[in-house]
Amino acid sequence: MRPLSQSVAAVPASGIRRFFDLVSEMEDVISLGVGEPDFVTPLCIREAAIHSLEQGRTSYTSNFGLLELREEIAQMLKKREGLVYDPRHEILITVGVSEALDVAFRAILNPGDEVLIPEPCYVSYIPCVRFAGGCEVTVPTRAEDSFRVSRAALEARITPRTKAILLAYPTNPTGATMSRDELQSIVDLAVEHDLYLISDEIYDRLTYDSVHTCVASLEGAQERTILLNGFSKAFAMTGWRIGYACAPAPVLEMMMKIHQYTMLCASITAQIGALTALREAEAEVDDMVADYDRRRRLFVDGLNRIGLPCALPGGAFYAFPSVGHTGLTSEEFTERLLTEQRVLVVPGDVFGASGAGHVRCCYATATPKLEEALVRIDTFLRSL
Numbered sequence: 001m002r003p004l005s006q007s008v009a010a011v012p013a014s015g016i017r018r019f020f021d022l023v024s025e026m027e028d029v030i031s032l033g034v035g036e037p038d039f040v041t042p043l044c045i046r047e048a049a050i051h052s053l054e055q056g057r058t059s060y061t062s063n064f065g066l067l068e069l070r071e072e073i074a075q076m077l078k079k080r081e082g083l084v085y086d087p088r089h090e091i092l093i094t095v096g097v098s099e100a101l102d103v104a105f106r107a108i109l110n111p112g113d114e115v116l117i118p119e120p121c122y123v124s125y126i127p128c129v130r131f132a133g134g135c136e137v138t139v140p141t142r143a144e145d146s147f148r149v150s151r152a153a154l155e156a157r158i159t160p161r162t163k164a165i166l167l168a169y170p171t172n173p174t175g176a177t178m179s180r181d182e183l184q185s186i187v188d189l190a191v192e193h194d195l196y197l198i199s200d201e202i203y204d205r206l207t208y209d210s211v212h213t214c215v216a217s218l219e220g221a222q223e224r225t226i227l228l229n230g231f232s233k234a235f236a237m238t239g240w241r242i243g244y245a246c247a248p249a250p251v252l253e254m255m256m257k258i259h260q261y262t263m264l265c266a267s268i269t270a271q272i273g274a275l276t277a278l279r280e281a282e283a284e285v286d287d288m289v290a291d292y293d294r295r296r297r298l299f300v301d302g303l304n305r306i307g308l309p310c311a312l313p314g315g316a317f318y319a320f321p322s323v324g325h326t327g328l329t330s331e332e333f334t335e336r337l338l339t340e341q342r343v344l345v346v347p348g349d350v351f352g353a354s355g356a357g358h359v360r361c362c363y364a365t366a367t368p369k370l371e372e373a374l375v376r377i378d379t380f381l382r383s384l
Contacts, residue, residue, distance in 0.1 A: 011127045015350030019334060023344050030373045032361040033344040035172060035318065037236040041273070042284040045235065048276035049269050061268050063260045065093025065244070069275045073244055076278055081214040083222065089249040092256050093266045093274075097202050097230040097243035098124060099259070104226045104245060105132035107254035108196050113163035115198075118149035119352030120320075122172045122200070134163070140354040143322065146311060147176035147354075151185040158189075164196035165189075167215055170203040173351045173360035174320045175313020180213040187221045197225040202243075203316040205234035205285060208293050210314060216246065223248055226255075233317075234285050235277045242270040292317050292363070295370055299363040302374040307381055317364040320348065324357035326384055334359055340383070341376040 016033070023029050040046075064070065070087035077083040085091055094100040101124065109115070111133040117125050119138045126136045137157050141147045154165060165186065169178045190197050199215035216225040230243030245255060259265075296313065303310040303321045310321035323333045330347035337343050348355030363370055 007130060007133075011130055014123050016123065016346055019338065019344060019346065022335075022338060026338075026342060029338070029342045029344055030365075030369050030376065031344045032363070032365065032370075032373060033346050035362050036238050036364065037233065037288065037317075038365045039236040039288050041236050041240070042277070042281045044280045044284075045237070045273045045276050048280075049273040052269055052272040057268055057272065059268060061093075061265045061271060063256055063265055064088070064091070065266060066268070066271045066275065069093060069271050069278075070244075072275055072278045073246075077214075077246065081217040083214065083217055083246075085246050086249065090246055090252050092245045092247075092252055092259060093271060094230075094243045094245055094259065095263050095266050096232065096241040097200060097228050099263060100228045100230070100243045100245040100255075101125070101198070101200065102128050102131070103255040103258040103262075104198055104228065104247075105129055105134060106258050107251060108226075109134035109163060112161055114159060114161045115163060116154055116157055116165045118154075118167070118171075120147065120171075120173050120348060120355035120358075121166075121352055122168060123350060125166060125168075135161070137162070138352055138354075140352075141174075141176070142354070143311065143320075143358070146314075147171065147174040147320070148178055148182060149186075150182075151189050154186060155189055158193055158195075162193065162195060164198055166198045166200070168200040168202075170207055170212075170313075170315025172203070172316055173318050173346070173348065173355065175316045175318045177207060177210060177314035178213070179210070180218070183213050183215055184218050187215065187218045190224060191220045195224070197221060198228065199225055200228045202228070202230055202233050204229065206289060206292060206317060207315040208289075208296065209312075212315070226251060231274050231277055234289075235274075235281055236288065237270075237273065237277065240267075240270040240273055242266055242274045295363045295365075295367060298367065299361070299370050299374070302371075303361075303377075306374060306378040308377070317362055319361045319363060320355075320358050321361065322358055326381070328384075330356055330359055337377065337380050341380045343373050343376045343380075 231237040308321040348358030
């Protein structure tokens, strides 16, 4: 056989996978590892999808997605963020935000172009840049700064090859958020250096202590921003695989061209579900967010009480406690906690070198399980 793709072979497998493989062979594991809501998709969304199937709505849609859904997204963004997007030419329905991210990078990057990525960061960001022929330039953040990235740190890493800045607030894995003024300073930097901004805002609705700032709504941002969002987190629709991208028409046309030849269109059933989500599920979202907030406070308070220092995250549904004082690396801590107490967390360094000495805990699980996990983690810490 001839050699396989060198660019794909050079990307390591996800550092999370090994631990999920271990869990599959164990019983009585409390998983704080998967970034997925434990809620079922709201009933009105499920019923709408079922009804659409019963009515025989099983065809392709436009490559851009159902116009009715794009119009609803445009109305939502106008109402919530004051943004005006043309639903016919500036909004693309994708197979989750993961696909939106992939086609965004492939649409704007040429070989060797650099993308600035604050870390710790979601595990897919760097591979997607590399698959598109680009080069990641990671920008470390620190727990002392609540894992917020500064304009100065980004500016120090700009070179003539820099093409874009990737932002993702609230952030996976840290739950970090950024203020409007902090984000505006980064937009100003992008304007000064003529850079694209890619803003992954999948956790926008899961912002607890402040008002979420949409990057595209800031002065000077919309004409250079690719806004990514979707339905997985806020609406508990992870398995539906439905997201969207908003961008200036010339950029979106490039993204659509890739989408057209690789995905064709997102599932019509998922699109109908997403349309119903925007129209009818706001009360359910509010209830879920309020529950996440209660769990956030309970779990983070518990981590600090048992001796794992952890700042209260401002968004998403992750806690990112420090484990460095235990004398164990993040991976050692994760493996021993799993094997000795049957609690799954994720090593912080799989999200980049800046995550070393931390672990990611997803608190999107039932309160009794969170309480039991704290008991088991406490027992583990006392055994060290």
